[in-house]
Structures are given as C-alpha cells and as structure tokens.
Amino acid sequence: MNFDLTSEQQMIKHMIKQFVDEEVAPGALERDRTKQFPVEIFKKLSSLGMMGLPFPEKYGGGGADTISFAIVVEELSRGCGSTGITYSAHISLGGAPIHLFGTEEQKRNYLIPICKGESLGAFGLTEPNAGSDAGGTRTSAKEENGEFIINGNKCFITNASYAHHLALTAVTGEKNGQKEISAIIVPTNAEGFTIMDNYEKMGLNASNTTELVLENVKVSVDNLLGKRGEGFRQFLITLDGGRIGIGAMAVGIAQGAYEKALAYAKERKQFGKSISSFQAIQFKLADMAMKIELARNMVYKAAWLKDQGRLFSKEAAMCKLYASEMCMEVTDQAVQIHGGYGYMKEYQVERMMRDAKLLEIGEGTSEVQRMVISRLIGC
Ligand SMILES: Cc1cc2nc3c(=O)[nH]c(=O)nc-3n(C[C@H](O)[C@H](O)[C@H](O)COP(=O)(O)OP(=O)(O)OC[C@H]3O[C@@H](n4cnc5c(N)ncnc54)[C@H](O)[C@@H]3O)c2cc1C
Structure with missing residues (x-):
C-alpha cells in the first residue's frame, strides 16, 4: 500500500493549488454576489490543459488518472464551489459518457471540443417529474426517417448555457412493457431547443444551472450515444x-x-x-x-x-x-x-x-x- 501521490499527481496539485490561490479564490465572494459565471477562469483552465484532464491525449485530453481529476475538483472547490461544480460536471457528466459510450466519430466531434474547453460538458437526466426516480423520464425521442424527434423538459442541468452539445436521456420506445430509455447527443443550437438560466439558487450562484425545453428537436439517429435502450x-x-x-x-x-x-x-x-x-x-x-x-x-x-x-x-x-x-x-x-x-x-x-x-x-x-x-x- 502507498498513500503518496505520484510525482505527476503532486505536480498537478501544486499547479492547481497555486492557480486557485491566485486566480480563483480572490473573486469567489464577488461572483457569488453577482452570479457571474467564471468564464475567464475556464479560459485559463483550458490553457493549463485541465479541461480534458482524464481523457486520452488523442482526443486532446491530458491522459491523467481519476485521482488527478479529484485533486483538481478538490482544489477548485476549496477556492470557489461554483468553479468546482462547473469543472466536475464538465468532465464527469459531460465528457465521460461520450468517452465511455461514444463511437470514434462522436468522440472526434464532441469529446475533442470538450477537451479543448471550446464547449463545456453537460448531461441532461433530471426532469420535473423524474429526479431520484430517473426511470420516470418523460422526454420522448421518436424515430422518423433517420432522425429522432425529441420533445420534453429537463431541469437543473449544469453548464448547458456554455455547452455546444449535450447528452440527454429520452424514451425511445417500449420493450416488454418497460420504457426504453436511450441517451442522445443534442446540439444546443438545434431548432426547437431552448435553454433557460433563470433559477434563483441557495448557493453555487456563479455556476450555470438551466432548464431545457425541447420542442420537436430533430437530430440524426447517428447521435444516439451507445446502444438504443442503454440510456438507463x-x-x-x-x-x-x-x-x-x-x-x-x-x-x-x-x-x-x-x-x-x-x-x-x-x-x-x-x-x-x-x-x-x-x-x-x-x-x-x-x-x-x-x-x-x-x-x-x-x-x-x-x-x-x-x-x-x-x-x-x-x-x-x-x-x-x-x-x-x-x-x-x-x-x-x-x-x-x-x-x-x-x-x-x-x-x-x-x-x-x-x-x-x-x-x-x-x-x-x-x-x-x-x-x-x-x-x-x-x-
Ligand atoms: C444545482 C443543481 C445542479 C444539478 N445538476 C444536474 C445536472 O447537471 N444534470 C442532471 O441531470 N441533474 C442535475 N441536478 C438534479 C439533481 O440530480 C436532482 O435534483 C436530484 O437527483 C434529486 O432529484 P429531485 O430534485 O427531483 O428530488 P426528489 O427525487 O423529488 O427527492 C425529494 C426527496 O425525496 C427523497 N426520496 C426520493 N425517492 C426516495 C426513496 N425511494 N426513498 C427515500 N427517499 C426518497 C429524496 O432523497 C429527497 O430527499 C442538479 C440539481 C441541482 C440543485
């Protein structure tokens, strides 16, 4: 057993700690008051190579391990919880499902911009009537002529205003009397896709928490993430x-x-x-x-x-x-x-x-x- 961080983990810790002390913590109080999203901090995190930290280098990631990811989240959150949740969701909810379940083409199209920090990562699971019981998903995706036509609402979705695309869960059919839930990657500029950033929250005020409304949003069936029915x-x-x-x-x-x-x-x-x-x-x-x-x-x-x-x-x-x-x-x-x-x-x-x-x-x-x-x- 060895409780020491590796030299790479130590280096990341040292670098991110200094960045947080100098660039993140000083503005946290003001950002909480003004609810200003930390755009500049994320530009700097991109230039530090943090935005794709645990993803493979061939997609623009840092090829680091999960402990390094945890260290970065911990340090950012020490200085500013809003910055911490934004980064954590970007990697673990936004990038991870594409990395784990995406095709090679999807990784090239969607993971690379996440790793470069051009798009923030987001994941749409929760709905007004499907929280802890995520199987209660009502958002539907009907397949027609090679496209999914998506209708529904998602709530409390982190980072969506700063994402170019996000994976969300939708009911794509029924199997043995059970809802068939699939994950689909949806570009946030698709017609009929509205993202609202209107919540008045208790905390994490500088983070972006959104409501998504999808009205006849059409995406290619190629945007299915992994296999149909595997969304759950x-x-x-x-x-x-x-x-x-x-x-x-x-x-x-x-x-x-x-x-x-x-x-x-x-x-x-x-x-x-x-x-x-x-x-x-x-x-x-x-x-x-x-x-x-x-x-x-x-x-x-x-x-x-x-x-x-x-x-x-x-x-x-x-x-x-x-x-x-x-x-x-x-x-x-x-x-x-x-x-x-x-x-x-x-x-x-x-x-x-x-x-x-x-x-x-x-x-x-x-x-x-x-x-x-x-x-x-x-x-
Ligand atoms: C700031 C913020 C950011 C978020 N970011 C995201 C995001 O990026 N993507 C996303 O998809 N979601 C996100 N969420 C949603 C979050 O994951 C849900 O709010 C959470 O899962 C709880 O669901 P709910 O709010 O519907 O509560 P409910 O499920 O309605 O729960 C209400 C209460 O009932 C309890 N309860 C429910 N079922 C049971 C049971 N079977 N047994 C015992 N107790 C039970 C719960 O523990 C809770 O105390 C975010 C939420 C917030 C507030």
Whole structure:
C-alpha cells in the first residue's frame, strides 16, 4: 500500500493549488454576489490543459488518472464551489459518457471540443417529474426517417448555457412493457431547443444551472450515444464517476472552510486570549481536520479503484455520501467558530455552507446513496 501521490499527481496539485490561490479564490465572494459565471477562469483552465484532464491525449485530453481529476475538483472547490461544480460536471457528466459510450466519430466531434474547453460538458437526466426516480423520464425521442424527434423538459442541468452539445436521456420506445430509455447527443443550437438560466439558487450562484425545453428537436439517429435502450445503464455508470467528483468537491469546500476557521480562531481574541486556546474550539477544529482527512481518503480510494478498472460503485456512493454530509457539518462549524462574523458574507464561510448543501442533493441524494449502498452490501 502507498498513500503518496505520484510525482505527476503532486505536480498537478501544486499547479492547481497555486492557480486557485491566485486566480480563483480572490473573486469567489464577488461572483457569488453577482452570479457571474467564471468564464475567464475556464479560459485559463483550458490553457493549463485541465479541461480534458482524464481523457486520452488523442482526443486532446491530458491522459491523467481519476485521482488527478479529484485533486483538481478538490482544489477548485476549496477556492470557489461554483468553479468546482462547473469543472466536475464538465468532465464527469459531460465528457465521460461520450468517452465511455461514444463511437470514434462522436468522440472526434464532441469529446475533442470538450477537451479543448471550446464547449463545456453537460448531461441532461433530471426532469420535473423524474429526479431520484430517473426511470420516470418523460422526454420522448421518436424515430422518423433517420432522425429522432425529441420533445420534453429537463431541469437543473449544469453548464448547458456554455455547452455546444449535450447528452440527454429520452424514451425511445417500449420493450416488454418497460420504457426504453436511450441517451442522445443534442446540439444546443438545434431548432426547437431552448435553454433557460433563470433559477434563483441557495448557493453555487456563479455556476450555470438551466432548464431545457425541447420542442420537436430533430437530430440524426447517428447521435444516439451507445446502444438504443442503454440510456438507463449508461447514466448509472456515469453517475458512479460523477459521485467521485461530488465527493472531491465536498472535501475541497470543507477544506476551504476549515482553513478559514483555523486562521480566524488564531486571530480572534475573547476573554484576553485567542479563541483557538479554548478547548471547545480546538476540539471543533480537530474534528474538522479528522473528518476531512477521512473523506479525502475515501474519495481517493474510489478514484484509485476506478483507475485500476475495478468495481467502484459502492466506494463512490460511500465517499459521496460521507463527504457531502461531512462538508455540511464542517462548514456549519466553520460559521460557528466565526461567531457573528461567520454570518456575514465577507467572511466567506456562509457561502461555503450554502454551496455545501447541493452536495447532499445532486447526483443522487443522501437517501439515494444509502439505497445504493444498501443494495451493494446485499440488503
Ligand atoms: C444545482 C443543481 C445542479 C444539478 N445538476 C444536474 C445536472 O447537471 N444534470 C442532471 O441531470 N441533474 C442535475 N441536478 C438534479 C439533481 O440530480 C436532482 O435534483 C436530484 O437527483 C434529486 O432529484 P429531485 O430534485 O427531483 O428530488 P426528489 O427525487 O423529488 O427527492 C425529494 C426527496 O425525496 C427523497 N426520496 C426520493 N425517492 C426516495 C426513496 N425511494 N426513498 C427515500 N427517499 C426518497 C429524496 O432523497 C429527497 O430527499 C442538479 C440539481 C441541482 C440543485
């Protein structure tokens, strides 16, 4: 066993950490306030070669492993949760399904622009009536004369306003009395395709969360991703990888909140002493440090298993569940350590606490993770 990062992973960590400290964290407060999408940051991430990090070099990717991806998500999220979710969704929901299930031609047409950062990656699964129960998908794709005619609505879709194309799930027919769900790649400029960015969110304000409306959108049957009827299986596999991303985001946001709380505790004086000299505060910080370390190890283990080509669904669900609940707790405690100042936006920990909440909801709620884990442990 070896808990050390490889030299390549260390190099990526060092580079992205410096980038986050200099270019991402300083504007996070303002972007949260103005809801301004971090366009410039993503241009810079493209020039740093980060946008296709875990994908093969022949598609313009970096050929790096999942642990490196987790490190980048963690560091970005430490400085700005909105930047972290944008990047995580770009890779794990946008690029990954095309890489895993796309034909060679689809990879050339759709994965290369993702790796170059010309298009952000997005994935349309959730619908107004199909959230945890994604099998409840109602969006339909009817095949006619070599085309799919797609009608339906998707909600809460990350990055779609900045994507040139995205894979979405739709009902393509019925098989043995069951809906046949397939994934189809749809160009976002297709006629009849409307993307709305109108949500008023609790947090992750600088990230792009959209509603999709598809009215008689026509795409070639060649845009089918993988095999017909495999959409359900594909998104389960896609979400397994995505959960490593959410786990990494949780570790990053928690780390950011912990660092702020530790620094503040050393600075803040009450009763003639710095509050970090009070055991009540020390124990909070000790618990925070311990839980972050545990969650990070869980995320890296799930990523490592994935990189070994081993089964990792259970570990991905466990790391997502533990890390997201840990992040909620740690950000809450970071606000507590800041006292009244923690309630003020300027001190940033309140933003981190708001951003953290999504992690218990997106890519399978905590309840759904417990259902997944229960199934995988043989209940
Ligand atoms: C900011 C943001 C970004 C998102 N990005 C994307 C994206 O890029 N692509 C995408 O497709 N989706 C995205 N989502 C959607 C997200 O994945 C869903 O919101 C999530 O899966 C939950 O679905 P729901 O909101 O319909 O809640 P529901 O499924 O209606 O759940 C409501 C509550 O009921 C519980 N519940 C449901 N079923 C059960 C059960 N069987 N047993 C016990 N409890 C249950 C849930 O755990 C939850 O507590 C995003 C959401 C947000 C808020």
